[in-house]
Amino acid sequence: MIFDIGHLILLTAMALAAFGIVTGYLGGRWRNTRLIQSSFNVVYVVAALVFAATVILWYGLLTDAFQLSYVWNHSERALSPFYKFSALWGGQAGSLLFWCMILSAYGAVVAYANRDRHRALMPYVNATLLTTSLFFLVLLVFAADPFKRVGFVPPDGQGLNPLLQNFWMILHPVMLYLGYVGMAVPFAFAVAALLSKRLDNEWVRTVRRWTLIPWMFLSAGILMGSQWAYMELGWGGYWAWDPVENASFLPWLTGTAFLHSIIIQEQRGILKVWNIVLIWLTYFLVILGTFTTRSGIIESVHSFARSDVGPYFLVYLVLILLGFLWLLFDRLPLLRGEHSIDSFTSREAAFLANNWLFAGIAFATLWGTFFPMFSELLTGQRISVAAPFFNQVNGPLFLLLLLLMGVAPLLGWRHTSLSAFRKQFTFPILAGVAVGLLVFLFARSFYPIIGLAICAFVVATIVQEYVRGVIARRATTGENALAAVAGLWRRNGRRYGGYIVHLGIVMIGVAVIGNEFYQQSLSVTLARGESAQIGRYELVYDGMISERKSNRIEYHALLNAYNLDSGRRVGVITPQRNIYDKTPDMPTSEVGLHVTPFEDVYVVLNGWESGGASATFTIYINPLTLWMWIGGVVLVLGTLIAAWPHPTQRRSEVVRSLAYATGDD
Numbered sequence: 001m002i003f004d005i006g007h008l009i010l011l012t013a014m015a016l017a018a019f020g021i022v023t024g025y026l027g028g029r030w031r032n033t034r035l036i037q038s039s040f041n042v043v044y045v046v047a048a049l050v051f052a053a054t055v056i057l058w059y060g061l062l063t064d065a066f067q068l069s070y071v072w073n074h075s076e077r078a079l080s081p082f083y084k085f086s087a088l089w090g091g092q093a094g095s096l097l098f099w100c101m102i103l104s105a106y107g108a109v110v111a112y113a114n115r116d117r118h119r120a121l122m123p124y125v126n127a128t129l130l131t132t133s134l135f136f137l138v139l140l141v142f143a144a145d146p147f148k149r150v151g152f153v154p155p156d157g158q159g160l161n162p163l164l165q166n167f168w169m170i171l172h173p174v175m176l177y178l179g180y181v182g183m184a185v186p187f188a189f190a191v192a193a194l195l196s197k198r199l200d201n202e203w204v205r206t207v208r209r210w211t212l213i214p215w216m217f218l219s220a221g222i223l224m225g226s227q228w229a230y231m232e233l234g235w236g237g238y239w240a241w242d243p244v245e246n247a248s249f250l251p252w253l254t255g256t257a258f259l260h261s262i263i264i265q266e267q268r269g270i271l272k273v274w275n276i277v278l279i280w281l282t283y284f285l286v287i288l289g290t291f292t293t294r295s296g297i298i299e300s301v302h303s304f305a306r307s308d309v310g311p312y313f314l315v316y317l318v319l320i321l322l323g324f325l326w327l328l329f330d331r332l333p334l335l336r337g338e339h340s341i342d343s344f345t346s347r348e349a350a351f352l353a354n355n356w357l358f359a360g361i362a363f364a365t366l367w368g369t370f371f372p373m374f375s376e377l378l379t380g381q382r383i384s385v386a387a388p389f390f391n392q393v394n395g396p397l398f399l400l401l402l403l404l405m406g407v408a409p410l411l412g413w414r415h416t417s418l419s420a421f422r423k424q425f426t427f428p429i430l431a432g433v434a435v436g437l438l439v440f441l442f443a444r445s446f447y448p449i450i451g452l453a454i455c456a457f458v459v460a461t462i463v464q465e466y467v468r469g470v471i472a473r474r475a476t477t478g479e480n481a482l483a484a485v486a487g488l489w490r491r492n493g494r495r496y497g498g499y500i501v502h503l504g505i506v507m508i509g510v511a512v513i514g515n516e517f518y519q520q521s522l523s524v525t526l527a528r529g530e531s532a533q534i535g536r537y538e539l540v541y542d543g544m545i546s547e548r549k550s551n552r553i554e555y556h557a558l559l560n561a562y563n564l565d566s567g568r569r570v571g572v573i574t575p576q577r578n579i580y581d582k583t584p585d586m587p588t589s590e591v592g593l594h595v596t597p598f599e600d601v602y603v604v605l606n607g608w609e610s611g612g613a614s615a616t617f618t619i620y621i622n623p624l625t626l627w628m629w630i631g632g633v634v635l636v637l638g639t640l641i642a643a644w645p646h647p648t649q650r651r652s653e654v655v656r657s658l659a660y661a662t663g664d665d
Helices: 002-030 033-062 069-074 081-089 092-113 122-143 168-182 184-196 202-233 243-268 272-295 310-335 347-379 387-410 418-442 446-477 481-491 493-518 626-643 647-661
Strands: 520-527 531-534 537-548 552-563 568-573 576-580 588-590 592-595 599-609 614-623
Touching: 002 033, 002 122, 002 184, 033 069, 033 081, 033 092, 033 122, 069 092, 081 092, 081 168, 092 122, 092 168, 092 184, 092 272, 122 184, 122 310, 168 184, 168 202, 168 243, 168 272, 184 202, 184 272, 184 310, 202 243, 202 272, 202 588, 202 626, 243 272, 243 347, 272 310, 272 347, 347 387, 387 418, 387 446, 387 493, 418 446, 446 481, 446 493, 481 493, 493 614, 493 626, 520 531, 531 614, 537 568, 537 599, 537 614, 552 592, 552 599, 552 614, 568 592, 576 599
Parallel strands: none
Antiparallel strands: 520 614, 531 537, 537 552, 552 568, 552 576, 576 588, 592 599, 599 614
16 A cells, blocks of 8 residues: 555656646746745655655565565565665666655755745756656656556565675765766756846856765765775776766766866856856766666666666657757857957966866767767677777876866966966976886886876975965964964865865876786686785685675685785785575675785685685785775865855855845846
């Protein structure tokens, strides 16, 4: 009975969303207060209804309601409650419901936060967010019903995909969805600005924080997915340019470009068309990525099973494309820039180059991702594009992007004089050259030398800007250095938090360079007591143990690791294989790790014989990998600093709200 109510709730939410779209659009167009308020109420009610439906499905998962097709296909009695909970996003229908729940929650939060502000924009914002909710509710009602019955009550379920029974798969999808889905919010404000013809800087100022927070979640989700791939797939890497990985990376690229580009619109009143196109492209790529993971048109270890949702997505993507193009060209006269770029040696020129580089990387990634599908349509043969293509095309572009990350903050608005060049660039260039020469002494390889030199250049830029800011603040306030840094974050968090984000990106870049150019690997079969040497480590095989868990057997190999430089034992590395009761033909790996700031010793158990008398391993030395995860934490910290409203922002928001309320807007 309760599951019939769940389906009825989705039907009701779908009807209300359609009603809210009409009231939002007409309320904004006619400036009808009652219709506008009705759109707000619909947003709240739809959010409550979708959440209620999600709770009902969670109830079914946690109580083993195997009469539901979704629960039967993605759970089992022996499954841990944590994985039963996370099974909500482990399959097609549940993940779409989770998508819709997060979207409706975003809509409710946005509506409540702006209930007394941006009155010309909010009706259209509500209508646009409800349009996306309506699309997903249509999918849930007609194509992927999470409350569909099996027709009988099975004694047990078929179990969750073993690859999803991992700690990171509890957190990674949540972060990814919070970022992915959240990009609908700045898109909704852009559509509202176009529909209301309010194309000044108001919508840009508003969406900055509403873009930063989803961007932070998306960044964290991508890095958590990399951690999952690193720990679970057992191939020695963290990013394979898999189509589904690319599906999350593409909107990150365009969203990052948008965050940089809106700074130029705020400061100089230019790049308005760029900003509208970038945020539309981000939303389009989010929907396209959701489509590609669920339609079966691409092959990936991350993909959901084939289903009937593909045609719905295709129709929606076409509507997004045609609707946006019509609206954009109709409003083009209102999107003229207030100024022009005066010099190639200006900050705005650097940001424009930044946009082109992000666009180039996005295009190359999109082309490589969908090339197998295009090749099959045109030639009848599916020609795959592997990681070397992406590395060769995107690698140089990323290096240029990293360089711009250090250059742009040093340039002035409109023009940078020669004396300013000398003042701003001397220390960063010297730092970059010094590190480049140091790397050259140890490894005469072009890309590592250039890459690490650029990383040093960017770090020197960040240090220089912080030192100057701290000195200036101490001169005016007398604060100590730590208090001065805190003051910089509080008074100008957008700028100095951005530098922290850049520092996190540099750390990730250092880890990528270390892994790409200095990784070592060895495949070896060892009998008990035998050893293998790789790099400065010796690993001695000491046998195997097994351990029974609720729904699987875990096999652990024991390897004593010794540092050959010091002769000391550094610990026991225990790679493992998991054999699941429901899917014995789908074993999973859990790699063994010894982590230092300089390198990871990464061991994969491939197989064994005679009860563990001998075992086969693949061993990797992955230099500098730890800095990727540290860089991710630093990136999140920097984003929070940048998003936190400082006193000047709060005062300006209050002034704008009062101006609107008194009719001076």
